[in-house]
Amino acid sequence: MPDQLSVSIIGSGNLAWHLAPALDNAGFAIKEVYSRNPKHAEALTERLYQAEVKATLDFSTSTSTVFIIAVSDDAIEEVATEIILPDEAFLIHTSGSQPLSILQFAAIDSIGSFYPLQTFSKDKRIDFKTVPIFLESTHPETEKIIMTLARAISHHVRKIGSEERKALHIGAVFASNFVNHMLTLSKEVLQKNSLSFDLLKPLISETIAKGLTIGPENAQTGPAMRGDMEVLDRHLEFLQDDEAIAEIYKLISQHIIDRYQQE
């Protein structure tokens, strides 16, 4: 393992925005930031001590040892194909859904993945210490390197296989992206009727507290769970101006009915 790990970051999206400063603050020198959009790379370097914007994916003369791909999942293959790495580089991706093998396009052995299970947005501070990080590598030295990086920034580090990681990612889509979308639709319904979303905050907090305490499968309530078809019909009538939202209301309600009314 090199004495000092220096790092280059490929990507400047939500994850890179939080990960690069976390590594930087933990004492790993972030030397370079590459982004398809140089302005975004520039903005990220301004959050770092001494990083420079890298204009291309040719890192052949880079002095970094670790290269972290933090781009969207569908761009990883292209980056892995195009990147030119120095000798003895370690290449890591940060995707929940991509297998390790996608990095084979980079034609080096020292590959691994480093998946932080959290939702990142640029304008919301995050305490990386609380973010679970899941590691994968078939290469022992690379695993050590990733473990070193991960443990320096998070208290919750675990090894995981590609299939398990995919399940975790799908679970995260339901628990985060879809939960958030339900909140978005809820807010819309309220706003269309001149009601403040703030009115729902105690309900939302209690829903989550209850789900995490007694388990969501034991915490379900509401008209669909009770099989109250009259209420469902009235709600669908109320939502009839927005076909898409009515369709979501219908499908999820039906799924809840099927599950709880059959018991």
Added chain:
Amino acid sequence: MPDQLSVSIIGSGNLAWHLAPALDNAGFAIKEVYSRNPKHAEALTERLYQAEVKATLDFSTSTSTVFIIAVSDDAIEEVATEIILPDEAFLIHTSGSQPLSILQFAAIDSIGSFYPLQTFSKDKRIDFKTVPIFLESTHPETEKIIMTLARAISHHVRKIGSEERKALHIGAVFASNFVNHMLTLSKEVLQKNSLSFDLLKPLISETIAKGLTIGPENAQTGPAMRGDMEVLDRHLEFLQDDEAIAEIYKLISQHIIDRYQQE
């Protein structure tokens, strides 16, 4: 207004389970509890100081002044039709979705609604002071009575019309019932792959904290939001054993794509 408000509760479900003791502890005497299932009524009276189980809906000789219907929404009409009230009774329902007018079947003027916007489960303690309560009555004296009851148990009391209340209830279905269902599906995906749901707790907490801070419409992340069709396809393939869950994944993802990719 009567000098002392005494109350009878019709219903013994999740809401009655928490509401009756809250009123009782606030100093309103709960005299009677009626439930279709007498055992449930019995169990609820055991949480109260001096309440008795009422075997029928004939309250003509009751000494209570306030009658609170806390049954499921689709049973209210039947209760309102069958209930026999003493003179000068006040009749209140607690439904989010039913209009005030459903109580007209009881053939008295003093009707109102009292809607606590929260998710209640019998085995989860709730601090009623934090529960927003929404009131409606077209009868001034009844409104005063409901206001007195509501303010005694909650810090957040507001008047609302039937249509607004319905919008609020639909918003609550998305923000609570559907959010909880997303957590249930998430837990299932993880458990099927021998992963603990606990791994997602930091993600879930952050998702909610972020949604409530910067607004859910500004907090969305994930493959659908990025329009990453490859990841969506891989996830759907992974979920192919469960048609229902795959259908939900597909519909919500498509809705997110339509919303964020058009912008």
